[in-house]
Amino acid sequence: MTTNLTIPTAEPFFISGGKIGCLLIHGFTGSPKEMRMLADSLTQEKYTILGIRLAGHATDIEDMRHSTWRDWLASVEDGINLLKGCTDQQIVMGLSMGGVLSLLAAARYDIKGVVTFSAPCALPPDPRAKFLPFITWLVPQVAKGKPDWRNFEAMKDHVDYPTYPTRSVIQLQKLIGVMVDELPKVKVPALMVQSHGDYGIPAESMDTLFEKINSTDKSRLWVDNSGHVIIREPEREVIFTEVKKFIKRITQ
Numbered sequence: 148m149t150t151n152l153t154i155p156t157a158e159p160f161f162i163s164g165g166k167i168g169c170l171l172i173h174g175f176t177g178s179p180k181e182m183r184m185l186a187d188s189l190t191q192e193k194y195t196i197l198g199i200r201l202a203g204h205a206t207d208i209e210d211m212r213h214s215t216w217r218d219w220l221a222s223v224e225d226g227i228n229l230l231k232g233c234t235d236q237q238i239v240m241g242l243s244m245g246g247v248l249s250l251l252a253a254a255r256y257d258i259k260g261v262v263t264f265s266a267p268c269a270l271p272p273d274p275r276a277k278f279l280p281f282i283t284w285l286v287p288q289v290a291k292g293k294p295d296w297r298n299f300e301a302m303k304d305h306v307d308y309p310t311y312p313t314r315s316v317i318q319l320q321k322l323i324g325v326m327v328d329e330l331p332k333v334k335v336p337a338l339m340v341q342s343h344g345d346y347g348i349p350a351e352s353m354d355t356l357f358e359k360i361n362s363t364d365k366s367r368l369w370v371d372n373s374g375h376v377i378i379r380e381p382e383r384e385v386i387f388t389e390v391k392k393f394i395k396r397i398t399q
Contacts, residue, residue: 156180157205157306162196167398168234170226170252171198172245174265174376175319176308178205181242184301185378188387194394195234199226201245203315205306212287212312216322223248227256236398238262240390242378243347244319246339247326250356254332260397262338262390264377267348268327268355270320279320283313295346295374297381305376330359336397337365340377340386347375364397 157178169189171182179198186196201222203214223239230237236259241249246266253261288310296302337360341353349355357367368389373380378387 152206153200154178154205154306156304157200159200160186160196160198162186162190163233164190164193164195166195166235167394168195168197168230168237169394170223170230170237170239171196172223172226172239172241172248173198173201173204174241174243174245175315176204176211176311177242177245178306180306181376181379182245184383185240185387185390188384189391189394192391192394195230197226197230199223201248204308208288208308208310208312211308212314214315214318216318216325219244219248219318219322220251223252224256227252227258238394238397240264241266243267243375244322247323250333250360251322251326251329253335253337254326254329258335260336260338260393261333262340262393263353263356264340264386265342265345265348265375266339266352266356267323268352269323269349270316271347271349279313279317283317286313288312289316292346295344296376297344297372297374298379301376301379305379327359330356331361333360334362336393337362338390338393339365339367340370340389341367342370342373342375342377342380342382344371344373345375345377366393
């Protein structure tokens with residue numbers, strides 16, 4: 148008899164392809180399932196795809212409460228090393244916190260390029276934030292805000308934790324701070340994507356990140372009719388097309 152730790156349909160995945168590898172990183176409290184539509188599109192180009200599960204995610208919210216930003220980055224480092232064993236060039240791409248981790252990976256590791264989707268430059272303003280270090284035991288989790296989905300079918304089968312662990316929010320703050328400090332070290336080709344309809348991150352996020360990286364080859368894509376989980380939204384095919392163009396161009 149098998150007892151699963153990972154939530155069904157939220158498992159990490161590997162799709163064997165050619166010598167160009169794509170590491171896909173999901174978001175905060177999310178799961179690898181967030182990245183499957185993108186993965187399915189990338190496989191049309193015969194890329195090798197690895198969709199990782201970040202430490203503490205897609206199992207039980209208690210697991211996330213005891214993981215740190217270093218654990219999440221270690222998950223990414225493991226993924227890059229695994230891809231290096233079977234591919235010649237690696238592109239790292241991530242959604243939301245996955246985009247933060249992708250930029251940090253681009254600053255620290257030898258990769259070919261980086262793609263971010265809905266990556267925050269900071270957390271949205273919240274008067275409760277300064278009290279988080281003092282209330283984690285009294286208030287172990289906080290409610291999520293109103294969802295901004297446009298694709299309601301995708302919303303129905305989305306897999307994530309229903310609330311935010313307060314300890315994990317503190318870790319996310321630390322991760323974003325480390326990433327911002329290291330943005331000048333990002334010199335690889337970069338593509339950044341954000342929606343004007345994303346209510347989950349500060350509106351200036353993409354432009355701020357874009358200006359702070361030192362890549363000479365960098366581009367950004369704005370869309371309008373998508374929420375935060377932008378790669379499962381109605382404009383995803385437009386985004387996927389631009390991502391594939393970007394990968395082809397930088398790997399020639």
